[in-house]
């Protein structure tokens with residue numbers, strides 16, 4: 331009797347421990363296997379960002395796209411191997427991703443110091459943190475221990491990444507599906523305080539809004555509509571770009587919330603954050619530069635949460651040798 335009941339519960343304890351372990355990342359994960367990892371990553375990232383600051387936003391966005399599609403498993407970095415099975419990189423939302431060469435350079439420097447030890451998914455999480463810090467944002471300890479995935483599918487990007495025309499209800503649902511809250515949504519959207527957008531990502535708000543000739547989105551300040559029309563001539567110019575946070579697009583600050591409150595958010599997904607009580611309250615509390623330290627702390631916490639989405643900590647995950655190719 332006794333042994334019979336002990337054996338299954340002993341087994342289930344082991345299974346439970348393995349499940350718990352699968353969720354487990356830790357800040358000191360490479361302290362023995364690659365003790366200088368973080369200084370190597372920071373040095374190489376800084377070399378790129380100091381000569382082209384605009385890479386910083388691109389690297390932050392890349393980590394977001396990685397985490398929302400199949401979890402933070404480096405799948406965004408993989409190149410397409412066959413035309414009838416395109417990788418995430420070749421999906422519509424990813425066509426504007428930039429900075430893959432930075433990840434390749436960091437990986438190559440890390441490999442020189444510690445061969446086959448550090449995953450590309452972890453490198454991307456560290457690079458995103460360093461990029462934000464290098465342009466005046468917060469820094470935070472990054473829990474590590476992710477393994478790299480072996481699958482990357484273009485159609486999963488479209489299905490998992492929220493598009494710029496989503497309303498707040500749709501955005502909250504999208505974030506909830508990744509275990510992130512409405513508060514995480516408004517905090518992480520604060521990433522739009524840096525970087526650029528192509529006109530094509532928002533020109534539907536400027537011209538023929540909702541199919542009505544010559545109408546624009548009434549939720550956007552008409553003066554801002556006029557200014558954007560000058561930069562984005564019709565029809566759907568796909569080459570022109572604008573700063574998402576004009577005048578402060580390379581400074582990580584609270585200006586994003588200030589422009590949202592002025593009805594100058596660039597995407598519908600930004601503007602719509604005024605329409606929900608939780609997200610609106612956060613915006614109103616952060617319109618002033620004085621709220622910067624509160625935003626910085628929140629951003630760090632939400633980035634750590636985002637960095638834990640669907641991570642692989644064991645098989646079938648691997649340590650990729652080259653970030654753009656599965657082993």
Ligand code: HEM
Nearest residue numbers: 387388391394426492493494518521525526527528531599
């Ligand atoms: C809430 C849902 C989100 C939507 C709908 C969204 C949408 C977009 C779009 C359409 C662009 C412009 C792409 C282009 O036309 O070049 C963009 C850029 C950007 N996004 Fe988001 N985004 C979201 C959340 C996030 C999050 C969570 C982060 C990071 C924490 C982020 C960081 C960025 C950055 C830094 C850029 C600028 C990239 C560059 O300069 O190359 N976004 N986003």
Ligand SMILES: *[C@@H]1O[C@H](CO)[C@@H](O)[C@H](O)[C@H]1NC(C)=O
Nearest residue numbers: 347350351352354355356357
């Ligand atoms: C997660 O890792 C940390 C540090 O390595 C360890 O202290 C903790 O017990 C682990 N937790 C689980 C659930 O494995």
Ligand SMILES: *[C@@H]1O[C@H](CO)[C@@H](O)[C@H](O)[C@H]1NC(C)=O
Nearest residue numbers: 414415416483484485486489
């Ligand atoms: C996505 O593409 C793969 C092949 O690349 C296919 O097997 C799968 O059914 C597709 N999924 C959806 C939702 O279209």
Ligand SMILES: *[C@@H]1O[C@H](CO)[C@@H](O)[C@H](O)[C@H]1NC(C)=O
Nearest residue numbers: 496497498499500501602605
């Ligand atoms: C958001 O969009 C969905 C789907 O189009 C719609 O059902 C819902 O009513 C919209 N919510 C708001 C607040 O506009």
Ligand SMILES: *[C@@H]1O[C@H](CO)[C@@H](O)[C@H](O)[C@H]1NC(C)=O
Nearest residue numbers: 537538542543544545559564
């Ligand atoms: C739309 O606006 C353009 C530019 O202002 C103008 O030339 C055109 O006549 C307008 N079309 C209609 C149908 O109002």
Ligand SMILES: *[C@@H]1O[C@H](CO)[C@@H](O)[C@H](O)[C@H]1NC(C)=O
Nearest residue numbers: 561562563566567568569570
């Ligand atoms: C977009 O507009 C710019 C001028 O504002 C022009 O130089 C460029 O050729 C246009 N591109 C396309 C694809 O229309």
Ligand SMILES: *[C@@H]1O[C@H](CO)[C@@H](O)[C@H](O)[C@H]1NC(C)=O
Nearest residue numbers: 401507508509638639640641
């Ligand atoms: C969300 O949390 C649940 C419960 O902890 C977990 O089973 C699920 O895998 C998580 N989802 C993601 C995308 O991380």
Ligand SMILES: CC(=O)N[C@H]1CO[C@H](CO)[C@@H](O)[C@@H]1O
Nearest residue numbers: 419420421424425426427428
């Ligand atoms: C289809 C397509 O344009 N894919 C692009 C995705 O993004 C990478 C990096 O910018 C490009 O190299 C691909 O050509």
